[in-house]
Amino acid sequence: MLLNFEYKARNELEKEGRSAAPVYGESEVVCPNCHRTLKESQAESMLMTCICGHHFRIGARKRLGYMTDSGSFTELFSDIESDDPLSFPGYRDKLISAKAKSGENESVITGTAEIGGFPAAVFSMDSLFMMGSMGAAAGEKITLLFEYAAENGLPVVGWTVSGGARMQEGLLSLMQMAKTSAAVRRHSDKGLLYITVLTDPTTGGVTASFAMEGDIILAEPGATVGFAGRRVIEETMRQKLPRGFQTSEFIMEHGFADMVISRIVEKETIASILALHCRRSSDGSL
Template identity: 55%
Template sequence: MLNLFKKKQYVTVPSGKTEQKTVNEIVESKNSIPDGLWTKCDGCGKIILKSDLENNLMKCPNCSKYFRIAARQRIDLVIDNNTFKEYDRDMMSLNPLDYPEYEIKLKKLNKETGLNEAVVTGEGLINGEKCVIAAMDSNFLMGSMGSVVGEKITRAIERATEQKIPVIIFTASGGARMQEGIFSLMQMAKTSAAIKRHSDEGLLYVSVLTDPTTGGVTASFAMLGDIILAEPGALIGFAGPRVIEQTIKQKLPEGFQRAEFLLEHGFLDAIVKREELKKTLYQILLMHRR
């Protein structure tokens, strides 16, 4: 009588007999499915097979919400096959402020992501047009800009200046890296100065803002592009919406700090869908070919 109201489901077993299973037992059997096959969309709330997501350029097949992608995925999306030559791959951060457990966190992220830092830089071809490219990765400390991120981006820009070729930077960052303090903030000036020297040579810099682009990255090289593009729905700003609302004591407009809002108010040149990005960048490179 104790199990009288316990919901049961009948299933057929190989012997042809009927077996009773409780809901809990069914759930436990489903938990034996390997992890990592499915993910949930934050936009529509539906469960998606990860392989379907990857085949759709990391966009939800139901609501088209953009999922964040890793730096190397980003590079593979736009750079011609087997043409990418990576710069400064082995460069790693130190701990200049002796921040507690910072080295441990960096080693853990290296193991999880296969990256030494939050940006991948190098050169390659886009439909045969040569450029220098940098792609930030939000999987590594939220793409925060420490001394190595700033140094790698600066070196990449300087190489482009020497070769007299365009620079394309994909931004994805939570801003300056708090574990490095003033060393992180110095990267804002250093990267901006490198962009200025590149511009003085009459060379092209295209900035592509992805979700999220915030803080010190927004306040430096992200918004210095000759042409500034963004992915649909990308969060772009300096301080976050909640911080701003608490400061000014006002409710912000719908979609504030999203790419569409910034395009409407003149901060962007265009919003480009992921599947059209390589073609768009190629057209821009052709238009500005020296």
């Protein structure tokens, strides 16, 4: 079941570190799409979606809480954090504030979990950590997760949120696109399943690597999904982009996602897909 989602023009790709997500009050949230005020408990009961269909941005850990079986998540590689290989201006301070803001020590959380009883390796990215940008640490965690999943015969389910490669780490962050892709390929060559769920926003170097490399690509309604930033395109083309450009619905219409799926039925859909790929004998062979 898909909820109707009304588009609202946004320009948030460039807002690194300044989330366009609504400010949550003590117990109320305001929907940025329909401007309804919702009790937080009400929004929570709908997995942080609004009655109008808007999907609020949520943190990486909260998302895993919604999408995996209670108590099943075991975090892996959590000790890997970014350092500042280029001594890039202001980067150390940015990392400190990103940690404080997100409560995470990197832009992606990795581990294993069960989804509807099916074991999977999972990753979840966090927009509050430097807009989910990928530096060497994030690339390393994703790569290690795919290597772990390949070794243990696990499918990978990943939720992407990213402004792209993290420019503060220069070429090293660009190389993570190659590194993660190579790991995805090795996992894939073992006949293992990889599901990506594109969430708001998924752009840049992450779109151009592991986000678009899933066997099955799901996308949350209304999420911004694209390669080049909207503002960059508008400035280059000197034209205003149409409403609904670079959304989940847009990329599905153009053939680049399998389905747009409401968060409310996302977990059961993923579980159903996992079930259809589970015809393996106990020794892991086909």
